[in-house]
Amino acid sequence: MSEIRFDGRVAIVTGGGNGLGRSHALALASRGARLVVNDMGGSVDGVGSGSAAEDVAAEIRAAGGEAISHTANVTREDEVADMVAQAMKAFGQVDILVNNAGILRDKSFAKMDMADFNAVTSVHLTGSAICTKALWDHMRERQYGRIVMTSSSSGIYGNFGQANYGAAKMGLVGFMNVLHLEGAKYGIRVNALSPTAATRMTEGLIPEEALKLMTVESVSAGLVYLVSDDAPSRLVLCAGAGGYAATRVYETDGIYLPxxxxxxxxxxxxxxxxxxxxxxxxxxxxxxxxxxxxxxxxxxxxxxxx
Structure with a gap:
């Protein structure tokens, strides 16, 4: 079994300052990738700012890797454009995009106002589209690209109190399906990761003993595969607590009525x-x-x- 490496590759990981994003960035860097770590440094609900992205970039550099940080808000096209420009200036190319940035505004739909609905879909769904769009032509021109959307069982199957989050996460599966078709002839492979891990977003929801099994590193193992040279395309890979599965949509044969x-x-x-x-x-x-x-x-x- 040959080792998956990313020597010479450049990756952008959004939401890379904490939790899964940090784990993804560190995993890619440990295998030779040069990193752009993106994070606003905010809380789980997207409020506030901090040095999370630079902290992870500094950790990568201290381990002998190459990394820069950027605090772009993924919902702002001008800030994302600047992030890509800085990546090009530092490394000359971008091969991998991990759309991981996200926030939570959990409430039952009856109690949820549209501001909370729009805030969540804006970051997860529109933010992923903005970041992807900023790199799409570059990847087409280079005839190479690896893009991962971060989906969730909350969207694929449903989860009480997460109408906004679920809508965004299932929307990303549809986004992946179309980009898989449009990017195929340009060497661009697009997949989705549906993770379960112990992060800031799961605090208070799962017993402590169970949380210890749900390592972010086990999820990042799946992510690394999805952005490798031999990656598949149009796969929804589910990962958590050392378990790996695929979510696939099937259509029944159905009937004909005259x-x-x-x-x-x-x-x-x-x-x-x-x-x-x-x-x-x-x-x-x-x-x-x-x-x-x-x-x-x-x-x-x-x-x-x-």
Whole structure:
């Protein structure tokens, strides 16, 4: 088994000053990557500022690596543009982007105001788009890029009190799906990490003994793979407490109803057949669903496709 290395590669890790982001940055640096550590240094809810990014960058330099820090707010295009410019000035290129920055504003949806909803989606979803957009042309020109979105089981499966967080995290899966298609011919591979780890965001939610099992390092092992030269693309890798799994979306084969039966009542009467998992498929683009339905309809009417 050959060691995964990043000698000659440059990585930007957003939210890299604490928790998972810090672990990701240190793991990449330990394997030869030059780092841009980004963090505003704020609290979990995104308020305040500090020296977290520079602290991690200094730690990397003290260990013999190369790193700079930047405090860009990922929701501000001008600040992200400056971060990328500083990366280019220091290292001449960026090969890897880890979209890890995030905040929490947990409340039940009934009690949540739209300011808290927008704040969370702005950082997680829009912030990831802004950072990715700032590097997209550069990666296309160099015919190489590794990008990771940070998703969550809170979005993929749901979690009470996290409508804002869940919406953003599932949105990132859709973002990944499209960029996987658009970046493929340019050597850009885009994946998502769905982590579970003991961080500031999990304090008070999980018993202390259990938290000891949920190391950030175990999650970063998955992250390092997702940005390696031999990385996959369009994979949602789940990682936590030493466990690794993949989340995949499948579509059932479904049924066809002729025109006279295309009514809500017939849909209800056939729901068991509609949700039957036999013959389900994993699609890689929306058009595959369209062609599946058209094929069923065409077969009913004896119409040839193509």
């Amino acid at each position: 025109p006279e039966q295309q009514t809500p009542e017939h849909v209800a009467a056939n729901i068991d057949a509609i949700i039957d998992p036999a013959g389900q498929q994993m699609f890689e683009q929306g058009g595959q669903q369209t062609m599946k339905f058209l094929a069923k309809a065409a077969a009913h009417f004896g119409v040839k496709l193509g």
